[in-house]
Amino acid sequence: MSKVTTIESKVCVAGVDLNGLMQVLSKHLYSTPMVALRELVQNAHDSIVRRRIEQPSWLDKGRITVIGDRQNKQVRIIDTGAGLTEYEIHTFLATVGVGYTRQLRQKDDETGLIGMFGLGFLSAFVLAKQVTLITTSYQSTGQTWCYRSANAEQYTVTESEPRHVVGTEIILDLKDEFLFLSTQESLNKILGRYCILLNEPIYINDAKEAINPESPPWRKKREDVVVHPLQEQRQCLSFAARFEQNFEPICTFPVIPDEQTDVIGMLWVQDGATYGTSDNRNLSIFLRGMLLDDDARDLLPSWAGFIGGVIESNRLIPTASREDLQKDANYYAVQHALNESLINGLATIAAKQPEVWRRILKRHNEALLGASLCDERLFQLLMDTIKIPTSQGDLTAQALVSSHTIHVMLGSHGGFEDTLFRALQVPVALGDRYAVVPFLRRYTLAKKYKLIELGTEKGNQHLFSLADLPANDMEWLTKVLADGEDIVIARFMPIELPFVVVIDREAELKKRLEEDETDKKISQAALRLARQFTAQITKTSMVKLYINLNNQAIIELLQAFHASNPQVEGAVKLLKSLKIIMSGRDNQNQALNLNQALIDFTQAVQIILKLS
Known part of the structure; x- marks a missing residue:
């Protein structure tokens, strides 16, 4: 005869409203209800592990x-685990927050058991309008029990016909909104994502091959499987490609446990090109073989925007949903371990796989330029090979050195600095590009070179040697050549350049911060720091016209002025047009109209031809 037990859980004694708890589970605890399917498969896994622990004679x-x-309209989860007795159904299955798995883990946390919070079975009610559980315990193979409930608050336990097969079957009568879970495609996609590293094989429907058929590469090493290095590289790249959704992995390197953490796995470099601010980090974390989080990018260094990875750990502590991690000492130990693995891995690739290293540098040069500032080892690794954007294309820092000096322009490409150094035929670094200035400051300090930051008062002092002219000459030059710029008389190279329009980049920054409406988007703290710097800049003019007394055209222009030469008007018009054309993007004065300059240039040529 069947034995029927009807129980109404009086969990309200502990102050728990099961209906409210189900709302938390379904709408707040899990990021997606499909995670509930993972919880039930995890319970099946733990049941098998439990059976191995408690029934050593079972070797199947x-x-x-x-x-x-x-x-x-059902999903069924069947396992060959330990099963449940009637007592265990009431004590562990139907009691909120009480789990037998947790008791076993408290005795020995190295068992491979996953469960912790005693909430896993409740997740079934997120998906199902009725849950049926049929179970036979290894402790009493002649008894089979059937648990059935529609809401987890009231349930029945019925003794059924013995099936003499140890294990448990859970039957979910799916809610309408979750009927899609009954398709093989959905089951393959969800469980293939969450359960790929579980040791116990998982089969979908009548499939002959498990969705988790083989161990990951790092487990094979622990199993003393001897693999040729090239074959190992191919296996690692193939495994990484299963997790990397958007890019092809270029190379992989291992994450190895140490004294501080048990984290193990692999990281890889993505093949897609990146900018300095690109963030394509992705990291999948498996806790005891079960996917915990596939977007744990914060465990990777912030500079590693081109890195993906898969890791597993038994020490990380999940939140109740097991979709996030508690940020405790173990969390930060893993974070440190990944940083070290990444730096060591890049160094190994650079030393042993130069062709791969060249691919990495080509695709992630700008990101690595910024990364080199985050760790001295990275800086040492990259300082002689990383490329710097310059007025002559991307060059190594060493290629920028001229007479033990490197020049960097703080303004945008096309400014006076570009004009000046194009005339000198010397490359100049583009300081408005990501991480260029701080990298060159560090590089020149390490190499004992001089860094000249063009557009600053200090930097300009290295380029221009100040000279004097009589007051009437200064007044005349200002009148005929200046358009609001301050005239500065100097001597500089190359002598073929008659003058150059120089923007004071520090003053330009001050003006931009004071006038730009986007100030509102900057945090007040950051804005205060910026203004503390710019408050020290008291320049009244941002634009200076440096006139080169070494230039023959300037020398003869002054001689023509003194001699009242009638051709001086044409020469002035020609030089002033040249100034406007040369000023390019540094043309801050709206009066300096390029079209008018071209007209004046044409007229000046005509005047000269007529006079000749």
Whole structure:
């Protein structure tokens, strides 16, 4: 005869409203209700592990089968685990927050058991309008129990016909909104994502091959499987490609446990090109073989925007949803371990796989330029090979050195600095590009070179040697050549350049911060710091016209002025047009119209031709 037990859980004694708890589970605890399917497969996994612990004589291979029954609107999860006695159903299955798995883990946390919070079975009610559990315990193989409930608050336990097969079957009568879970495609996608590293094989429907058929590369090493290095590289790249959704992995390197953490796995470099601010980090974390989080990018260094990875750990502590991690000492130990693995891995690739290293540098040069400032080892690794954007294309820092000096322009490409150094035929670094200035400051300090930051008062002092002219000459030059710029008489190279319009980049920054409406988007703290710097800049003019007394055209222009030469008007018009054309993007004065300059240039040529 069947024995029927009807129980109404009086969990309200502990102050728990099960209906409210189900709302938390379904709408707040799990980021997606599909995670509930993971919880049930995890329970099946733990049941098999438990059986191995408590029944040492059982040496069979465990098995988990998940069946989608579209016709009957069901999903069934079947395992060959330890099963449950009637007492265990009441004590552990139907009691909120009480789990037998947790008790076992408290005795020995190295068992491979996953469960911790005693909430896993409740997740079934997120998906199902009725849950049925049929179970036979290894402790009493002649008894089979059937648990059935529609809301987890009231349930029945019925003794059924013995099936003499140890294990448990859970039947979910799916809610309408989750009927898609009964398709093989959905089951493959969800469980293939969450359960790929579980040791116990998982089969979908009548598939002959498990969704988790082989161990990841790092486990094979622990199993003393001897693999040729080239074959190992191919296996690692193939494994990484299963997790890297958007890019092809270029290379991989291992994450190895140390004294501080048990984290193990692999990281890889993505093949897609990046900018300095690109963030394509992705990291999948498996806790005891079960996917915990596939977007744990914060565990990777912020500079590693081109890195993906898969890791697993038994020490990380999940939140109740097991979709995030508690940020404790273990979390930060893993964060440190990944940083070290990444730096060591890049160094190894650079030393042993130069062709791969060249690909990495080509695709992630700008990101690595910024990364080199985050760790001295990275800086040493990259300082002689990383490329710097310059007025002559991307060059190594060493290629920028001229007479033990490197020049960097703080303004945008096309400014006076570009004009000046194009005339000198010397490359100049583009300081408005990502990480260029701080990298060159560090580089020149390490190499004992001089860095001249063009556009600053100090930097300009290295370029221009100040000279004097009589007051009437200064007044005349200002009148005929200046358009609001301050005239500065100097001597500089190359002598072929008659003058150059120089923007004071520090004053330009001050003006931009004071006038730009986007100030409102800057945090007040950051804005205060910026203004503390710019408050020290008291320049009244941002633009100076440096006139080169070494230039023959300027010398003869002054001689023509003194001699009242009638051709001086044409020469002035020609030089002033040249100034406007040369000033390019540094043309801050709206009066300096390029079209008018071209007209004046043409007229000046005509005047000269007529006079000749």
